[in-house]
Amino acid sequence: MHARATILPLTLDRLTYARGGETLIDGISATIGPSSRTVVLGPNGAGKSLLLRLCHGLIAPTNGAVRWAGADAFGRQDVARRQAMVFQRPVLLRRSALANITYALSLQGRLGRSERPARARDALASVGLAHVAERPARVLSGGEQQRLAIARAAALKPDVLFLDEPTASLDPGACRAIEDAIRAIDAAGTKIIMTTHDLGQARRLADEVLFLCRGRLMEHTPAGEFFERPRTPQAAAFLRGDIVG
Amino acid sequence: MQGFDEALAAAWRLIVTGDTALVEIAALSLKVSLTAVFCAALIGLPLGAALALARFPGRGAVIVVINALMGLPPVVAGLLVYLLLSRAGPLGPYGLLFTPTAMVIAQTLLVTPIIAALTRQVVADLWTEYSEQLTSLGAGRLRAVPTLLWDARFSLVTAILAGLGRAMAEVGAILVVGGNIDGVTRTMTTAIALETSKGDLPLALGLGIVLLVIVLVINAAAHLFGATARRAAG
Ligand SMILES: Nc1ncnc2c1ncn2[C@@H]1O[C@H](COP(=O)(O)OP(=O)(O)OP(=O)(O)O)[C@@H](O)[C@H]1O
């Protein structure tokens, strides 16, 4: 299923990010393989978004390193092009929904100009937005914008897709549609690394869980094990719905 | 001195009869200022965007200078262009002094800093919002420039209008380099200055009214266009 060559696995080596004297990501070491959906869990402010941005190369670690196994084979620029991210607050460009996707495809430079609209329409259809293709992206509803951002990232068919709370502002029906879309993206060979606050969604989607608390990696375990027998009291409290800090 | 009513009535007659002198003067004014703003936008938009994104030593100083040049007195701009174009100046051989081209050059010099400074501000603000998203999509700073300019287009129309306002209103620069030659370089503002000092109030007033109306119409059109486009594009 994951036969094509990818830049994975991803290795985090004592990854640390400090800002203003505060250590926000604290010495995280982990290896994230290609063949499972990874869900990063943790309370507000645990460092989930920071971790994704560090992995994606948007911010530089103050200490430690992010290493992609394919870095040598593909080269630095291509490693960046083989990743995509959907932000917690996605930025859509002031042009049509379709043009947002064709713009991303043109930056990636894999598809010729004539092939881009078809790929973009497929991506829109996969998140149920085919009917708003020509509408300006900025007039779409919050949930539609979120889905457009996912479609834009998925259209790139990256090796790795980072999703930072992809369903935060969606109604239950749209949530299910996004979860199906995420499964389809995974099945098409893209590694999923995502965060969510919806524990039901985490149970449905996660193959493995990274549990963060105050910038530290508390657990890195298969999902079934994490939800049945959390190893740390913080994770147990988090799963019970207690405030963890 | 003529009464105000009389002057106004005479001015109105000049306007409604389409007085040739008045029409020619108004047309030249528009041509010069619009051309100057077009050139200034061509330079100022990319320059402002580059200043918003580029990191180089001395960048802060360049920004301060451009911001300060927004207040460049028109006569000083005129003087600089005069020295440049006068027979002994570096561009003297082209014989441009006292031509409409000289006026376009002087006004371009006046308007470029306004457009560049406002563009820099608008694009810098937009970049803080867009930088991670565009970086994630694979756009470097250079590739981001056209994207940011396009997404800032509604705010940039205002910057360009500010430049057009300055060009249409100024008299110092075009008077110095154009010379207010009848039928060649006479524009609305230079003519108003001349006719007022000569005491020909009807022509001065007529030109003043036309100038006001033109500026009003341009701004109203831009506002309506902007509001409609903004609503459509979100
Ligand atoms: N640029 C920054 N400067 C200072 N502190 C920052 C910066 N960016 C993030 N932080 C802090 O780092 C911590 C982790 O932030 P992060 O956004 O990663 O949390 P999160 O786990 O994604 O939370 P949420 O669930 O609310 O999205 C927070 O306390 C935040 O205030």
Ligand SMILES: [Mg+2]
């Ligand atoms: Mg977050």
